[in-house]
Amino acid sequence: MIELRDVSKSYEIDTVALDDVNLRIDDGEFVFLVGPSGSGKSTIIKLLTAELTPTSGSITVNGYDLGKIKRRKIPYVRRTMGVIFQDFRLIADKTVFENVAFAMRVIGAREKAIQRRVPAMLELVGLEGKEDRFPRELSGGEQQRVAIARALVNRPQAIIADEPTGNLDPSMSLETMQLLERINQLGTTMLVVTHERDLVNRFSKRVVTIMNGTIIRDEQDGVYGL
Ligand SMILES: Nc1ncnc2c1ncn2[C@@H]1O[C@H](COP(=O)(O)OP(=O)(O)OP(=O)(O)O)[C@@H](O)[C@H]1O
Numbered sequence: 190m191i192e193l194r195d196v197s198k199s200y201e202i203d204t205v206a207l208d209d210v211n212l213r214i215d216d217g218e219f220v221f222l223v224g225p226s227g228s229g230k231s232t233i234i235k236l237l238t239a240e241l242t243p244t245s246g247s248i249t250v251n252g253y254d255l256g257k258i259k260r261r262k263i264p265y266v267r268r269t270m271g272v273i274f275q276d277f278r279l280i281a282d283k284t285v286f287e288n289v290a291f292a293m294r295v296i297g298a299r300e301k302a303i304q305r306r307v308p309a310m311l312e313l314v315g316l317e318g319k320e321d322r323f324p325r326e327l328s329g330g331e332q333q334r335v336a337i338a339r340a341l342v343n344r345p346q347a348i349i350a351d352e353p354t355g356n357l358d359p360s361m362s363l364e365t366m367q368l369l370e371r372i373n374q375l376g377t378t379m380l381v382v383t384h385e386r387d388l389v390n391r392f393s394k395r396v397v398t399i400m401n402g403t404i405i406r407d408e409q410d411g412v413y414g415l
């Protein structure tokens with residue numbers, strides 16, 4: 190479960206990026222977070238990953254109260270979430286296999302587990318046969334699927350995606366979103382930030398709309414409309 194309670198965030202005195210936000214996402218949900226540029230979407234993501242701390246309010250992520258846990262415990266919280274970005278953030282000089290494996294290596298996974306789980310993840314995202322390619326040898330959509338496999342490989346409870354289709358063409362965007370939908374149906378909570386209206390409206394999902402740092406709408410089977 191992900192929950193923000195009365196969360197406000199100011200980066201600088203006199204400017205408010207988030208103003209008293211309340212948002213709860215239960216396990217297994219799929220949520221689109223939409224809103225205009227500068228409305229506070231990425232700020233919410235960065236608060237959830239503990240990259241930022243709120244000015245006031247409290248945040249719970251998968252059982253951890255971010256305001257109460259010790260700094261050195263933050264990596265444990267992060268392991269409960271897989272994060273995906275618009276610009277993929279792959280390691281250029283590692284292969285597809287090694288990009289995904291790296292996420293397991295940094296948490297000290299055993300080689301046997303890596304050899305078992307990485308191929309399973311690559312198959313899930315439709316990249317079997319491309320294990321030995323480098324990121325530059327892949328299309329944008331394929332690179333994003335590597336990033337999705339990497340986000341999933343440590344079996345997070347939730348995936349948090351900030352504009353995952355922002356660098357993809359419309360058909361790749363739709364395929365990527367359908368992949369995220371399938372992963373959600375397999376049990377992973379999904380929070381997807383996007384400002385692609387057409388894409389949001391092709392799915393029947395909960396849509397949370399934020400404007401000027403305030404949630405102005407939160408609807409099941411919602412539409413993107415401002
Ligand atoms: N590091 C920062 N320092 C100061 N102000 C910031 C910082 N990061 C964001 N802001 C401000 O906070 C507000 C919310 O920014 P945020 O990045 O959350 O918007 P967003 O909804 O993700 O926008 P976009 O759709 O363009 O990505 C904006 O007014 C922005 O200018």
Ligand SMILES: [Mg+2]
Pocket residue numbers: 230231232
């Ligand atoms: Mg943003």
